[in-house]
Amino acid sequence: MQHFPILSIVTLFLGAFLTVIFGSKNETVRKFIALVASSISLILVLMLIKPVMIKNNVIQYWLGNWRPIHDWAIGIGLEVDALGLFFGIIAVLTIFLSIIFSFKYTKKDSETDKYYVLFLMLSGAVLGLVFTGDLFNMFVMIEIMTFAAVGLTAFRNYQEGALEAAFKYLVLGSIGSSMVLAGTITIYSQVHTLNMAQISALLFNNLTPSALFAFALLLAGFSLKAFVVPFHPAAPDAYMSAPSSVSMAFSGMVNKAGVYAIIRLVYVLFHAMDFKSVQILLIIIGTITMFIGVTMALAQNDFKRLLAFHSISQIGYVITAVGVSTALGLTAGLYHALNHTLFKGLLFLTAGAIFYATGTTDLNKLGGLARKMPQTAAIFLIGAFSISGLPPFNGFVSKWLVYQATFQANLAPVTIIALLVSVMTLASFIKVAQSIFFGQMPKEFENVKEVPLSMRIPMWIMAILCVITGVLPNIVTKYLVSPAVTAALNIGKYIDLMMGNGYSEKILGKPIEIPAVDFTLAGYWDPIAWLVLFALLLIAVTIVAVAGGFNAVSLPTEVDDPKYDVFFSGEASEHSHVKGNDLFWGLKHDLRHYFGFMHDAHSGIINDYALWAIFTTTIFIVYIFLLVP
Incomplete structure (x- = not known):
C-alpha cells in the first residue's frame, strides 16, 4: 500500500493530461476520464x-527511492499519517x-475540456499538499x-466580475505563495533540509530568530490559503464567480489545505x-x-x-478550536473541518441547482421555489440546519x-x-429560506422544474x-x-517513521514524549443548558433585528453601480418577503457604524487587500518576535 498515496495523486494529474489529449474534442470522453x-x-x-486510521500505521514513500543517507533526507518523500489522510479523505x-x-x-458552458483539466490539476495539487512530507514540495503544490x-474562477468569463475575481485571487494567492516560499527558504538556510520530519527534529527547542521569522511568514501564507480574516477578500468574489461545483471545491478542500498546513506548521x-x-x-x-x-x-x-x-466564518471555528491546544480542542477543530466540507459543499451545490434552474442566485429575484423544487428545498434545509448547529x-x-x-x-x-455566531448563522439562513423557497414566486419562474438526477445524487449523498x-x-x-x-x-x-526508528532521540538526546489523547464527547447527549442559552441568544438577535426600525436616512441608498455595495443594497418591494423590508434592516441600523466601517474597508480595490495581507504579516512577525520565547 505504500504506492497508494503517490498513485492517488498521479492519477488526478494524469487525468488532466489525458483530458487534453483525448477529451478536448469529445465531451463524453472527457467526462469519462x-x-x-x-x-x-x-x-x-x-x-x-x-492501515492508517485503524491500525495506526504511517505510509511513507520516497520518490525515486531517494531515502535518507547518513541520517539526512535528500529526496522528496510522502508521509501519510492519520492527520494527512483525514484531510485527504x-x-x-x-x-x-x-x-x-x-x-x-x-x-451549457463551452470549452468544458479546460474545466476538467483545471479541476483535476486543482484536485491533484490539494491531495499532493496534504500527503507530502517535503516543505518545498508543499510550496509547489500550493502554486499549482x-x-x-x-x-x-475565470472559467465563466462572460459573467460580470469573473475576470476581476480571478485577478484578485491571482494577486493575493501569489502573495501567499511568496510568503510560503520565503519562509521555506529561511528555514532551509538554518537546517539545510526540506523534509518536514527532519525539520521538526532540528527545530525542537531551537527556535532561532530566523526560525521565528520563517514561522511568521509561513503562518501568514497558509492563513491566506485558508481565507481567514483579514486575508479573506479574494474568497467572496472567487466563490461567487466560479461555477458552484468549483465553489464547493474551494470551500470543501482548498481552504482545508490551508487549515491542514496551519495545523502541521x-x-x-x-x-x-x-x-x-x-x-x-x-x-x-x-x-x-x-x-x-x-x-x-x-447583509x-x-x-x-x-x-x-459563511465559509469564512466556519473556518474561524476550526482555527479557534485548534488554537485551544487541547485534545478536545483539536478534536473539535478537525470534526468541524469535516462537517464544514459536508454542509458547506451541500449548500454550494444547492446554490448551483438554484442557478441551473433559474439563472440567478439573487435573493431579491427569487421566491416560492419549494413548490417547484421540493427535493432541493429539503436538501437546503438539511444544510442550513447543519451549518447553524441544530441537533x-x-x-x-x-x-x-x-x-x-x-x-x-x-x-x-x-x-x-x-x-452568538451560530445564532446569527441560523438567522441569515431563515432569510435565505424565505427569500428562495417560500413566499411569492415571480412569474418568470412558473415553469421551473427540479434539477437533473445526476445533480441531485451528490446533493443527497452529502x-x-x-x-x-x-x-x-x-x-x-x-475511526476518523x-x-x-x-x-x-x-x-x-512522525519523525521516526520518516527518518528511521530512534532518529528523534538521537538528534534530541531524549525521546519526545507522546502525549495522551484523553477526551470525551463533552456530554453531547445532555445539551439542555447550551440549547437554552442558544434559544435566548436567538430571541435576542431576533428582537434586535426586527425592532431596530428602518431609517432610510441613516443607510446608504441604492446606486446605479452597486458593484461594491456589499452591505446595503436593499430589496425591491415587488418580491420582498418580510413586510416590505429586509429582515435585518433593524440590525443594520443599530450596528450602522460597524457596517459602515466594514463597507468602507471592503473597497473592492486589490491594492487595499494586498496592503491588508502585508500589514497583517508584519503584525505576525512583530508579535512572534516579541511574545514567542
Whole structure:
C-alpha cells in the first residue's frame, strides 16, 4: 500500500493530461476520464483507512527511492499519517461528488475540456499538499493549486466580475505563495533540509530568530490559503464567480489545505502550541474570523456570496478550536473541518441547482421555489440546519465540542461569541429560506422544474452524510477524528517513521514524549443548558433585528453601480418577503457604524487587500518576535 498515496495523486494529474489529449474534442470522453480519475483516487485513499486510521500505521514513500543517507533526507518523500489522510479523505470525497455534479451543471458552458483539466490539476495539487512530507514540495503544490483556482474562477468569463475575481485571487494567492516560499527558504538556510520530519527534529527547542521569522511568514501564507480574516477578500468574489461545483471545491478542500498546513506548521514543524502566545494568536484570529464572516453574511443579497462569507466564518471555528491546544480542542477543530466540507459543499451545490434552474442566485429575484423544487428545498434545509448547529445534524456535534473546549479552557467570552455566531448563522439562513423557497414566486419562474438526477445524487449523498455524522459522533470520532488528533500530537512517531526508528532521540538526546489523547464527547447527549442559552441568544438577535426600525436616512441608498455595495443594497418591494423590508434592516441600523466601517474597508480595490495581507504579516512577525520565547 505504500504506492497508494503517490498513485492517488498521479492519477488526478494524469487525468488532466489525458483530458487534453483525448477529451478536448469529445465531451463524453472527457467526462469519462474525469470520472475514472476521481474514482480511482477516491478508492486508493479510502483503502488507506484501515492501515492508517485503524491500525495506526504511517505510509511513507520516497520518490525515486531517494531515502535518507547518513541520517539526512535528500529526496522528496510522502508521509501519510492519520492527520494527512483525514484531510485527504475530505479532498477526494469533494473531488468525486463535484465531478458528478459538474456533468449536467456545466452542459451549457463551452470549452468544458479546460474545466476538467483545471479541476483535476486543482484536485491533484490539494491531495499532493496534504500527503507530502517535503516543505518545498508543499510550496509547489500550493502554486499549482493557486493557478488552477485562478483559471476556474475565470472559467465563466462572460459573467460580470469573473475576470476581476480571478485577478484578485491571482494577486493575493501569489502573495501567499511568496510568503510560503520565503519562509521555506529561511528555514532551509538554518537546517539545510526540506523534509518536514527532519525539520521538526532540528527545530525542537531551537527556535532561532530566523526560525521565528520563517514561522511568521509561513503562518501568514497558509492563513491566506485558508481565507481567514483579514486575508479573506479574494474568497467572496472567487466563490461567487466560479461555477458552484468549483465553489464547493474551494470551500470543501482548498481552504482545508490551508487549515491542514496551519495545523502541521504549529503542532509538528515548530512545536509552537507549547507557547501560550501562539495559542492566543490563533484563538484571536479564529474568533475574529467567525464573527466578521457571519456579520458580513447577514447583509448579503446574493446566495453564493452569502455562502462565501459563511465559509469564512466556519473556518474561524476550526482555527479557534485548534488554537485551544487541547485534545478536545483539536478534536473539535478537525470534526468541524469535516462537517464544514459536508454542509458547506451541500449548500454550494444547492446554490448551483438554484442557478441551473433559474439563472440567478439573487435573493431579491427569487421566491416560492419549494413548490417547484421540493427535493432541493429539503436538501437546503438539511444544510442550513447543519451549518447553524441544530441537533441532530452534524454542525451541532462539532460546534458543541468547540463550546466545551473553549469553556473548559477558561475562554468563556470566546464560547459566547461562538454561540452568538451560530445564532446569527441560523438567522441569515431563515432569510435565505424565505427569500428562495417560500413566499411569492415571480412569474418568470412558473415553469421551473427540479434539477437533473445526476445533480441531485451528490446533493443527497452529502445531505445523508450531514445526518450520519450528526447522529453517530462516537463512530466518526473513533475511526476518523481521534486517529488524526493522535497523529498531530505524536510528533516523535512522525519523525521516526520518516527518518528511521530512534532518529528523534538521537538528534534530541531524549525521546519526545507522546502525549495522551484523553477526551470525551463533552456530554453531547445532555445539551439542555447550551440549547437554552442558544434559544435566548436567538430571541435576542431576533428582537434586535426586527425592532431596530428602518431609517432610510441613516443607510446608504441604492446606486446605479452597486458593484461594491456589499452591505446595503436593499430589496425591491415587488418580491420582498418580510413586510416590505429586509429582515435585518433593524440590525443594520443599530450596528450602522460597524457596517459602515466594514463597507468602507471592503473597497473592492486589490491594492487595499494586498496592503491588508502585508500589514497583517508584519503584525505576525512583530508579535512572534516579541511574545514567542
